[in-house]
Amino acid sequence: MGTLKTVRRRRTALALLLPVLIGVGGCGAEDKGDAGESVYGQPLAEQFQAATDATRDAGTAAFVSTLTYGTAGGDAVHRARGSQDYERGTSRADLGLSASRTFPKGTLEVLRGAAPKGEQALATADDDVYVRNGESAWLKYTPEAVGELGEATAEVAGHAAGDAAPYSGTLADLVPRTIPREAPERRADGSRVYRVTLLPEVAGELLPRHLRGAGDAWGTESVGLTVKLDADGRLASASADLAPLLTALHGQGMLVGVKRLRAAYALTAFGEPVKAEGPSGGGEPVEDAGEVLAPVTTLKAGRCAATGDTGLGTEEIVRPVDCADRHDLRVLGQVEVDRVFPGNRDVGSGDRYGKEECERADAAAPEDWRRGGRYAKGFRVQGRSSVTVSVAMDGQPGSGTETTVKGSYTCFLTVS
Structure with a gap:
């Protein structure tokens, strides 16, 4: 930082001395x-x-x-x-x-x-x-x-x-x-x-x-x-x-x-003054994302949230708001998938099972959430799962091959 300032002062001095130097032969x-x-x-x-x-x-x-x-x-x-x-x-x-x-x-x-x-x-x-x-x-x-x-x-x-x-x-x-x-x-x-x-x-x-x-x-x-x-x-x-x-x-x-x-x-435009001050020095209102945003996976059933001003373009991170205020989604619930199948089964992912759990959460939701046509038909699912295949040692209790699917999903309604 100090070096840059020194260089700029030196260039200014050269510019001032230039006519004199030219006068003595350059x-x-x-x-x-x-x-x-x-x-x-x-x-x-x-x-x-x-x-x-x-x-x-x-x-x-x-x-x-x-x-x-x-x-x-x-x-x-x-x-x-x-x-x-x-x-x-x-x-x-x-x-x-x-x-x-x-x-x-x-x-x-x-x-x-x-x-x-x-x-x-x-x-x-x-x-x-x-x-x-x-x-x-x-x-x-x-x-x-x-x-x-x-x-x-x-x-x-x-x-x-x-x-x-x-x-x-x-x-x-x-x-x-x-x-x-x-x-x-x-x-x-x-x-x-x-x-x-x-x-x-x-x-x-x-x-x-x-x-x-x-x-x-x-x-x-x-x-x-x-x-x-x-x-x-x-x-x-x-x-x-x-x-x-x-x-x-x-x-x-x-x-x-x-x-x-x-x-x-x-x-x-190298070296030219920047045209706009950043928010840290411009006196503009600033909010701490860590204080006003939350992963959608942490919201309880019934909570509402907005997604439009997070800057992320995703429903994974949202701004929790009162349901009486403008919002984009309402959480139906947080569900877990934990299923075990005999043998080495090709199940792809646990998303289909997450959707099944969300169907149950949707059916159990209060009817007044759907009144007035505020939310679109159906629901959305956000989450992920893992699939593992385990082989038990022969001769031990419960021996054999099993496929386990585990995952966590958020079920939510979206504003129509």
Whole structure:
């Protein structure tokens, strides 16, 4: 922090002395050196890490990060546009999902799982992440709140300030994790363009949380990454063709209609003042997510909750509210599945048994919950289960093979 201020004062002094130096024959001009020497003077394998350092040394920058899904009916784009202050470890961005008029509606609804409807702003301050939908108060996700609320917060928590940038979850995070093997192409303006590859599981980190289910099934085909550094050695842009990931996604029935998938990142306005203050310093109302939100699995039967302003796009984490206030769901009950079957039985998952338990909870619910048509017909189920097969030793009591299904589920009504 102090080093940056010293450098800026030194540059100001040089600017003031420049006319005098020119008057005596321009002495000292040769001391300037190559602006990108701190990066391009390093061994090739170390240049991306040096570029990350040079980018941070710029102090501030504007950025745009996109993830584009291409179909026969057009494109849809997840976009984050904002500014970063590397010195303070803060950022602020506007997030959104846009799509062409002919983009498949079913696929668009799947993508909305990572982009709640309406305007959304996100800001970071070191380890804290702030989210705001529309004109609502900022929700502050501290590391403590993330720990309490669980992995469902990953969509937000993954943007907390990291080693590469104050706004994480972009290609900027992946650049220093790759090593260039071939000399870059040098452009006339002094910039360099590198072409490297990413492991598919690393490239998969760019996808929204609910699309990362492919896990170990990403395959072995590498992902191409193009990185451009400017004449000063700072990261100017990066793009990756994520098409190799589509095979695994299609294999699991996800984004079947998507034929093209591409990530891009660009930085501009290095060193310029950031345009917007973050909520931590802007005097705007802030709520602690750990205090006002709760996992839906913790709500008792009859409790109501809202899901629209959590910033998560999921029903796993909700805001408990009075049922007389505006809400999105009402809990029917929390149910458990614990069933044992003889032999090695292929039961798939316990979801069907969770649904059966929820049917009982629905039948037992007070009739007045359904009056007035406030809630949609039927109910929704949230939860997970595990299936284990055990083999007892021969000759012991109860010997034989058994299949056990255990799980926990939340049953709830949704507002019509």
